[in-house]
Amino acid sequence: MRFSHFVLRRWLYSVLVLFGLSILIFIIARMLPGNPARLALGPFALQEQVEHLQHLMGMDKPLPLQYWTYITGIFRGDFGLSFQTRRNVALDIAHYLPATVELVLIAIVWVLVLGVPLGVLAARYKDSWPDNLVRVMAFIGVAVPPFVVGLVLQLIFSYLLGILPTTGRLSLTTPAPPLRTGLLLLDSLIEGDFSALGDALKHIILPSFAIAMTGIGQIARLTRASMSDVANQDYIEASRGFGIPNRVIAFKYMLKPASIPPLTILGLTFASELSNAFLVETVFAWPGIAKYGIRAILRKDFNAVMGVVLIIGLAFVIVNLIVDILAGYVDPRIRIKHEEGE
Amino acid sequence: MFSRQFGKLAVLGVVALGVAITIVGTDIGVGVAKNIFTMSNTQEFGTIDPARGTDYTESYGMLNVYDPLVFPSPTGKIEPKLAESWTISADGLSYTFELRQGVKFHDATELTAEDVKFSMERILALKDGYSWLWSGIVKEVTVDGPFKVTFHLSKVYAPFLSTLPWLFIVNKDVILAHKQPGDFGEFGDYGSNWLATTTNEDAGSGPYTLMAWDRGREIVFERFPNYWGGWPHGDKHIDEAHSIFLQETATVKTMLRRGELTMVEHWRTYPDYQDMAKIPGVEVLTFLSPEEMSFKINTKRPPTDDIHIRRMLAWAFDYETVIQTLEPGSGPARGPIPASIPGHNPRVFQYHMDLDKARQELEQSKYYPDVPTITLVLPTGLENRRKMAVRFKEKLEPLGVKLDIHVEPWGRMTDLATTVETTPNIMVTSVSSNYPDADTYLNCMYHSRGSGTWMSTEWLQDPLVDQLIDQERTTLDPEERAHIMNVAQAVIVERCPDIFVYVMPLRVAIQDYLKGFTYRPVMSFYYYFYDWWFEK
Numbered sequence: 001m002r003f004s005h006f007v008l009r010r011w012l013y014s015v016l017v018l019f020g021l022s023i024l025i026f027i028i029a030r031m032l033p034g035n036p037a038r039l040a041l042g043p044f045a046l047q048e049q050v051e052h053l054q055h056l057m058g059m060d061k062p063l064p065l066q067y068w069t070y071i072t073g074i075f076r077g078d079f080g081l082s083f084q085t086r087r088n089v090a091l092d093i094a095h096y097l098p099a100t101v102e103l104v105l106i107a108i109v110w111v112l113v114l115g116v117p118l119g120v121l122a123a124r125y126k127d128s129w130p131d132n133l134v135r136v137m138a139f140i141g142v143a144v145p146p147f148v149v150g151l152v153l154q155l156i157f158s159y160l161l162g163i164l165p166t167t168g169r170l171s172l173t174t175p176a177p178p179l180r181t182g183l184l185l186l187d188s189l190i191e192g193d194f195s196a197l198g199d200a201l202k203h204i205i206l207p208s209f210a211i212a213m214t215g216i217g218q219i220a221r222l223t224r225a226s227m228s229d230v231a232n233q234d235y236i237e238a239s240r241g242f243g244i245p246n247r248v249i250a251f252k253y254m255l256k257p258a259s260i261p262p263l264t265i266l267g268l269t270f271a272s273e274l275s276n277a278f279l280v281e282t283v284f285a286w287p288g289i290a291k292y293g294i295r296a297i298l299r300k301d302f303n304a305v306m307g308v309v310l311i312i313g314l315a316f317v318i319v320n321l322i323v324d325i326l327a328g329y330v331d332p333r334i335r336i337k338h339e340e341g342e
Numbered sequence: 343m344f345s346r347q348f349g350k351l352a353v354l355g356v357v358a359l360g361v362a363i364t365i366v367g368t369d370i371g372v373g374v375a376k377n378i379f380t381m382s383n384t385q386e387f388g389t390i391d392p393a394r395g396t397d398y399t400e401s402y403g404m405l406n407v408y409d410p411l412v413f414p415s416p417t418g419k420i421e422p423k424l425a426e427s428w429t430i431s432a433d434g435l436s437y438t439f440e441l442r443q444g445v446k447f448h449d450a451t452e453l454t455a456e457d458v459k460f461s462m463e464r465i466l467a468l469k470d471g472y473s474w475l476w477s478g479i480v481k482e483v484t485v486d487g488p489f490k491v492t493f494h495l496s497k498v499y500a501p502f503l504s505t506l507p508w509l510f511i512v513n514k515d516v517i518l519a520h521k522q523p524g525d526f527g528e529f530g531d532y533g534s535n536w537l538a539t540t541t542n543e544d545a546g547s548g549p550y551t552l553m554a555w556d557r558g559r560e561i562v563f564e565r566f567p568n569y570w571g572g573w574p575h576g577d578k579h580i581d582e583a584h585s586i587f588l589q590e591t592a593t594v595k596t597m598l599r600r601g602e603l604t605m606v607e608h609w610r611t612y613p614d615y616q617d618m619a620k621i622p623g624v625e626v627l628t629f630l631s632p633e634e635m636s637f638k639i640n641t642k643r644p645p646t647d648d649i650h651i652r653r654m655l656a657w658a659f660d661y662e663t664v665i666q667t668l669e670p671g672s673g674p675a676r677g678p679i680p681a682s683i684p685g686h687n688p689r690v691f692q693y694h695m696d697l698d699k700a701r702q703e704l705e706q707s708k709y710y711p712d713v714p715t716i717t718l719v720l721p722t723g724l725e726n727r728r729k730m731a732v733r734f735k736e737k738l739e740p741l742g743v744k745l746d747i748h749v750e751p752w753g754r755m756t757d758l759a760t761t762v763e764t765t766p767n768i769m770v771t772s773v774s775s776n777y778p779d780a781d782t783y784l785n786c787m788y789h790s791r792g793s794g795t796w797m798s799t800e801w802l803q804d805p806l807v808d809q810l811i812d813q814e815r816t817t818l819d820p821e822e823r824a825h826i827m828n829v830a831q832a833v834i835v836e837r838c839p840d841i842f843v844y845v846m847p848l849r850v851a852i853q854d855y856l857k858g859f860t861y862r863p864v865m866s867f868y869y870y871f872y873d874w875w876f877e878k
Contacts, residue, residue, distance in 0.1 A: 033750075033751055033753040034751070034752065034753020034756050034757055035753075035757070039752075039753060040388075042396030042397060043795065043797060044475075044776060044786060046474045048469065049474055052469040053469075084388040085389065085538060086388070086534070087538045091539065092557070099558070155596065158600065159599060162600070166593060167586070167593055168560070169556075169559065172378060172584055173378075283590045283592075283593055284593070285587060285589075285593065286558075287559035287587070291587075
C-alpha cells in the first residue's frame with residue numbers, strides 16, 4: 001500500500017470517528033439536566049415563551065429528525081442557533097476558535113523550543129546535575145495543574161514584577177488590528193502593526209506557557225529517554241570512535257531517530273493542551289472556544305456544545321494526521337513499511 | 343540535515359521568544375486622557391437586545407445603552423425617565439405617558455411615541471426576554487401624539503408601572519433599517535439578527551453607546567456626549583466602561599491590586615470581599631439586596647405536607663448562626679418579601695430557633711414518631727448553603743428527624759421542580775425581584791399558576807392565597823392594595839411553606855476614587871454608569 005493510500009485511509013477513518021462523535025455528543029448534550037430554553041429565557045419566562053423557543057430551536061421534532069437537520073446543516077455551514085447568544089454557532093466558533101488556536105500553537109512552540117532541548121540536555125549530561133534539574137522541572141510540569149501554574153505566573157510576573165499583563169489578548173488602550181484571521185499575532189504582522197504585535201505577545205506569554213508546562217515536561221522526559229536509547233546504539237559508539245564531537249553526535253546523529261517518539265505523542269500533547277485550555281482560559285480571561293464550551297455545557301446550550309466538540313474533534317483528527325505524515329517523513333521506515341504492504 | 347534544520351528552528355524560536363520577552367518591559371497602564379472604568383463579571387454577556395436580555399449582565403448592558411420610560415429610585419419608587427408624567431384611567435386599563443421632548447437616539451434622531459409603541463410591540467412579538475411581564479396583559483399601544491403614548495391593558499394589572507423599567511425604548515427606524523427576512527411580515531426579524539451580531543452599533547438613546555464587543559472577553563460602552571440628561575459631573579464622568587468576563591477570583595484580586603479593575607461585581611464570596619477590603623485604596627460597599635434565601639418546603643409531599651412538620655422545621659432552624667457566621671452582612675428575613683421592596687409586611691410572624699417548640703410541633707404531626715426521611719436539595723457550588731444544610735441536619739437529629747442532603751446541578755434542580763412528585767421536600771434557593779413590587783414574589787412563588795418552576799417548589803396551591811394575589815394585582819388603590827398584600831403575606835407565613843432564612847447582602851468592591859454608586863432594589867439597576875464619576 002502506498003503511503004498516500006495509508007494517509008487517505010487514515011482520513012476516512014477520521015471521518016467515521018467524527019460521525020460517531022457527532023451521534024454520541026448529540027445524545028449526551030440532550031441528556032444533560034435542565035431545559036435549555038428555560039435556562040436561556042430566565043426563571044420568570046412563561047410556558048408559552050419556553051414552548052416558542054423550543055419550537056424555534058426544533059426541539060419539538062423527533063430526535064432522529066433533529067439529528068438529520070443538524071448534520072445536514074453542518075454541510076451548509078449552519079451549526080444551529082445558540083440558545084445563549086441567539087446567533088448561529090458557526091459565527092460564535094469563528095469568533096472564539098482563533099484565540100484558542102493561537103494560544104495552543106504558541107504553547108506547542110514552547111513545547112518544541114523548550115521540551116526538546118531540555119531533553120537533549122538531560123540525555124547529554126545523563127545522571128548529572130543538569131539531568132536531575134531537568135527531571136525535577138519535567139516532574140513539576142507534569143504534576144502541577146496548568147491553572148495553578150497560570151495563577152502562580154500571574155502572581156509573579158503580573159502582580160509582583162508587573163512586567164506582564166494579567167488577562168486578555170490586548171491591553172484596553174491598544175486598538176486591535178483589522179480582523180483577518182482572528183489570530184492577533186498574525187493579523188498585526190499582516191497589518192504591520194508592531195505595537196499591537198508586541199502587546200499581543202506580552203499577553204500570550206503567560207497563558208501559553210501555563211498550557212505548555214505539561215507538554216514541556218512530557219517531551220523533555222521522552223526526548224531524554226529516546227536519546228539515551230539511541231546513545232547505546234553501535235553507530236553512535238562508532239561515531240565517537242571516529243572522534244566526532246559530542247555536540248555533533250547529539251544533534252546530528254542522535255536527535256533525528258530520537259525525535260520519533262516525541263513527535264508521535266505531539267498529537268496527544270495537542271489534545272492535552274486543548275483540555276488544559278479549558279481552565280487556563282478562565283484564569284487569564286482568554287476569550288477562546290474552551291471558555292465558550294464550558295458556558296455552553298453549563299447552560300445546556302446543546303448546539304454550541306455540539307459545535308465545540310466537533311470542532312475540537314476535527315482539530316484533533318487533523319493534528320494526528322499531520323503527525324502521521326511527519327512521522328513518515330522523519331522516519332523512512334514508516335513510509336516503506338506501508339508501501340511494502342507489511 | 344533534519345537535525346541541522348531542527349537546530350536552526352530551535353535557535354530561531356529561542357531568539358523569537360527572547361525578542362518577545364525583550365519587547366515586554368513596560369507596564370500596561372490604562373489611558374490617562376479618558377476616565378476608563380473596568381468591571382469584572384462572572385458571566386458573559388449573551389445579548390444586550392432589549393427584547394432578549396434577562397440576566398444580570400444583559401440587564402445592565404441594556405440599562406446603560408437604552409432608556410426606559412420610568413426608573414426605580416433607591417427606595418423602589420417609580421420615577422420619570424423618558425416619560426415626564428403619566429395618567430392612569432379610572433378603570434385601570436389605560437396608562438398614558440407624556441414623553442420628554444428633545445431626547446436624541448445615538449444616531450441623533452429624536453425619540454418619539456412611535457418608538458415606544460414599536461418597542462413594546464417588538465418585545466411582545468419576539469416572545470423573549472422580559473416579554474413575560476406584559477404578555478397577555480398589554481392589548482394595544484396607541485400613539486396619541488408625537489410625544490404621547492397610551493398602553494391599553496386587557497385586564498387591570500396594578501404592578502404595571504413597576505414593570506416598565508424593563509421596557510427599553512429602541513429606535514424604530516434604525517431597527518427596521520437593519521431588518522432581515524423573518525417571521526414578522528413587514529418587520530422581518532425585527533432586527534434581532536442584527537442586534538445579535540453587531541459589535542459596535544445599537545439602537546438606543548441611553549447615556550452610553552455600544553463601542554466594542556469582544557465576545558468571551560469584554561464589552562465596552564462609550565459615553566454618549568449628547569445624552570439628554572446632560573453630564574452634571576463634567577469631565578469626571580466615565581468615558582469608557584469595560585465589562586470584563588472574569589470568572590477566576592484569584593485573577594480578579596490580582597487585577598484589583600494592580601488597579602486594572604475599578605469594580606468587582608457582587609458575585610464573589612464573603613471571604614473574597616474581606617480580602618479585597620484589605621487592598622489599599624479599595625472599598626467594599628454592602629447593601630441588603632432584594633434577594634431572599636429560603637428553604638422552600640414542598641407542601642404536597644409527605645411528610646412536609648403536614649403543617650406541623652413544616653413548623654417543626656421552621657423552629658429547628660438556627661437563623662442566628664447562619665446570619666452571623668455564614669452570611670455576615672445579610673439581614674434576617676421576615677416573611678417572603680425583603681424589607682427593601684415596597685409592599686413588604688414588617689409585622690408578619692417571624693420564627694427563631696426554639697427546639698422545644700419544634701418538638702411540640704413534631705409531636706402533633708400525623709407522622710410522629712416515625713417521620714419519613716426529609717430530602718433536601720441544593721445547587722452545586724454554593725458551599726455556604728451546604729454548610730447551612732449540614733447544620734440544619736445536626737439540629738434535626740436530636741428530634742429524631744432525618745435529613746437527606748443532595749447537591750445537584752442547577753439544570754437538574756429546575757427539572758426536579760416541574761412536578762410535585764419529583765420536587766424534594768426542601769429546595770434551597772433564593773429569589774430576587776424583577777420589579778420593585780411585592781407582587782414579583784407573591785405571584786411567582788405562591789400563586790397556583792406559577793407552579794412547576796424552581797421559584798414555586800412550595801406547591802402551595804392555596805385557594806385563599808391565589809384569591810388574595812389576584813385581588814392585589816387588580817386593586818388600584820395603593821392603600822387597599824398594600825393591605826391585601828399584607829394579609830397575603832400573613833396567610834403565607836401562617837401556612838409555613840418556607841423557612842425564610844435571610845435577605846442576601848449585595849457587595850461590590852470598588853477603587854475609592856469611584857463615586858456615586860447608588861443602590862436600587864431592582865436587579866442590575868445599581869450598575870448604572872451614569873450615576874458614577876471619578877474623584878482622583
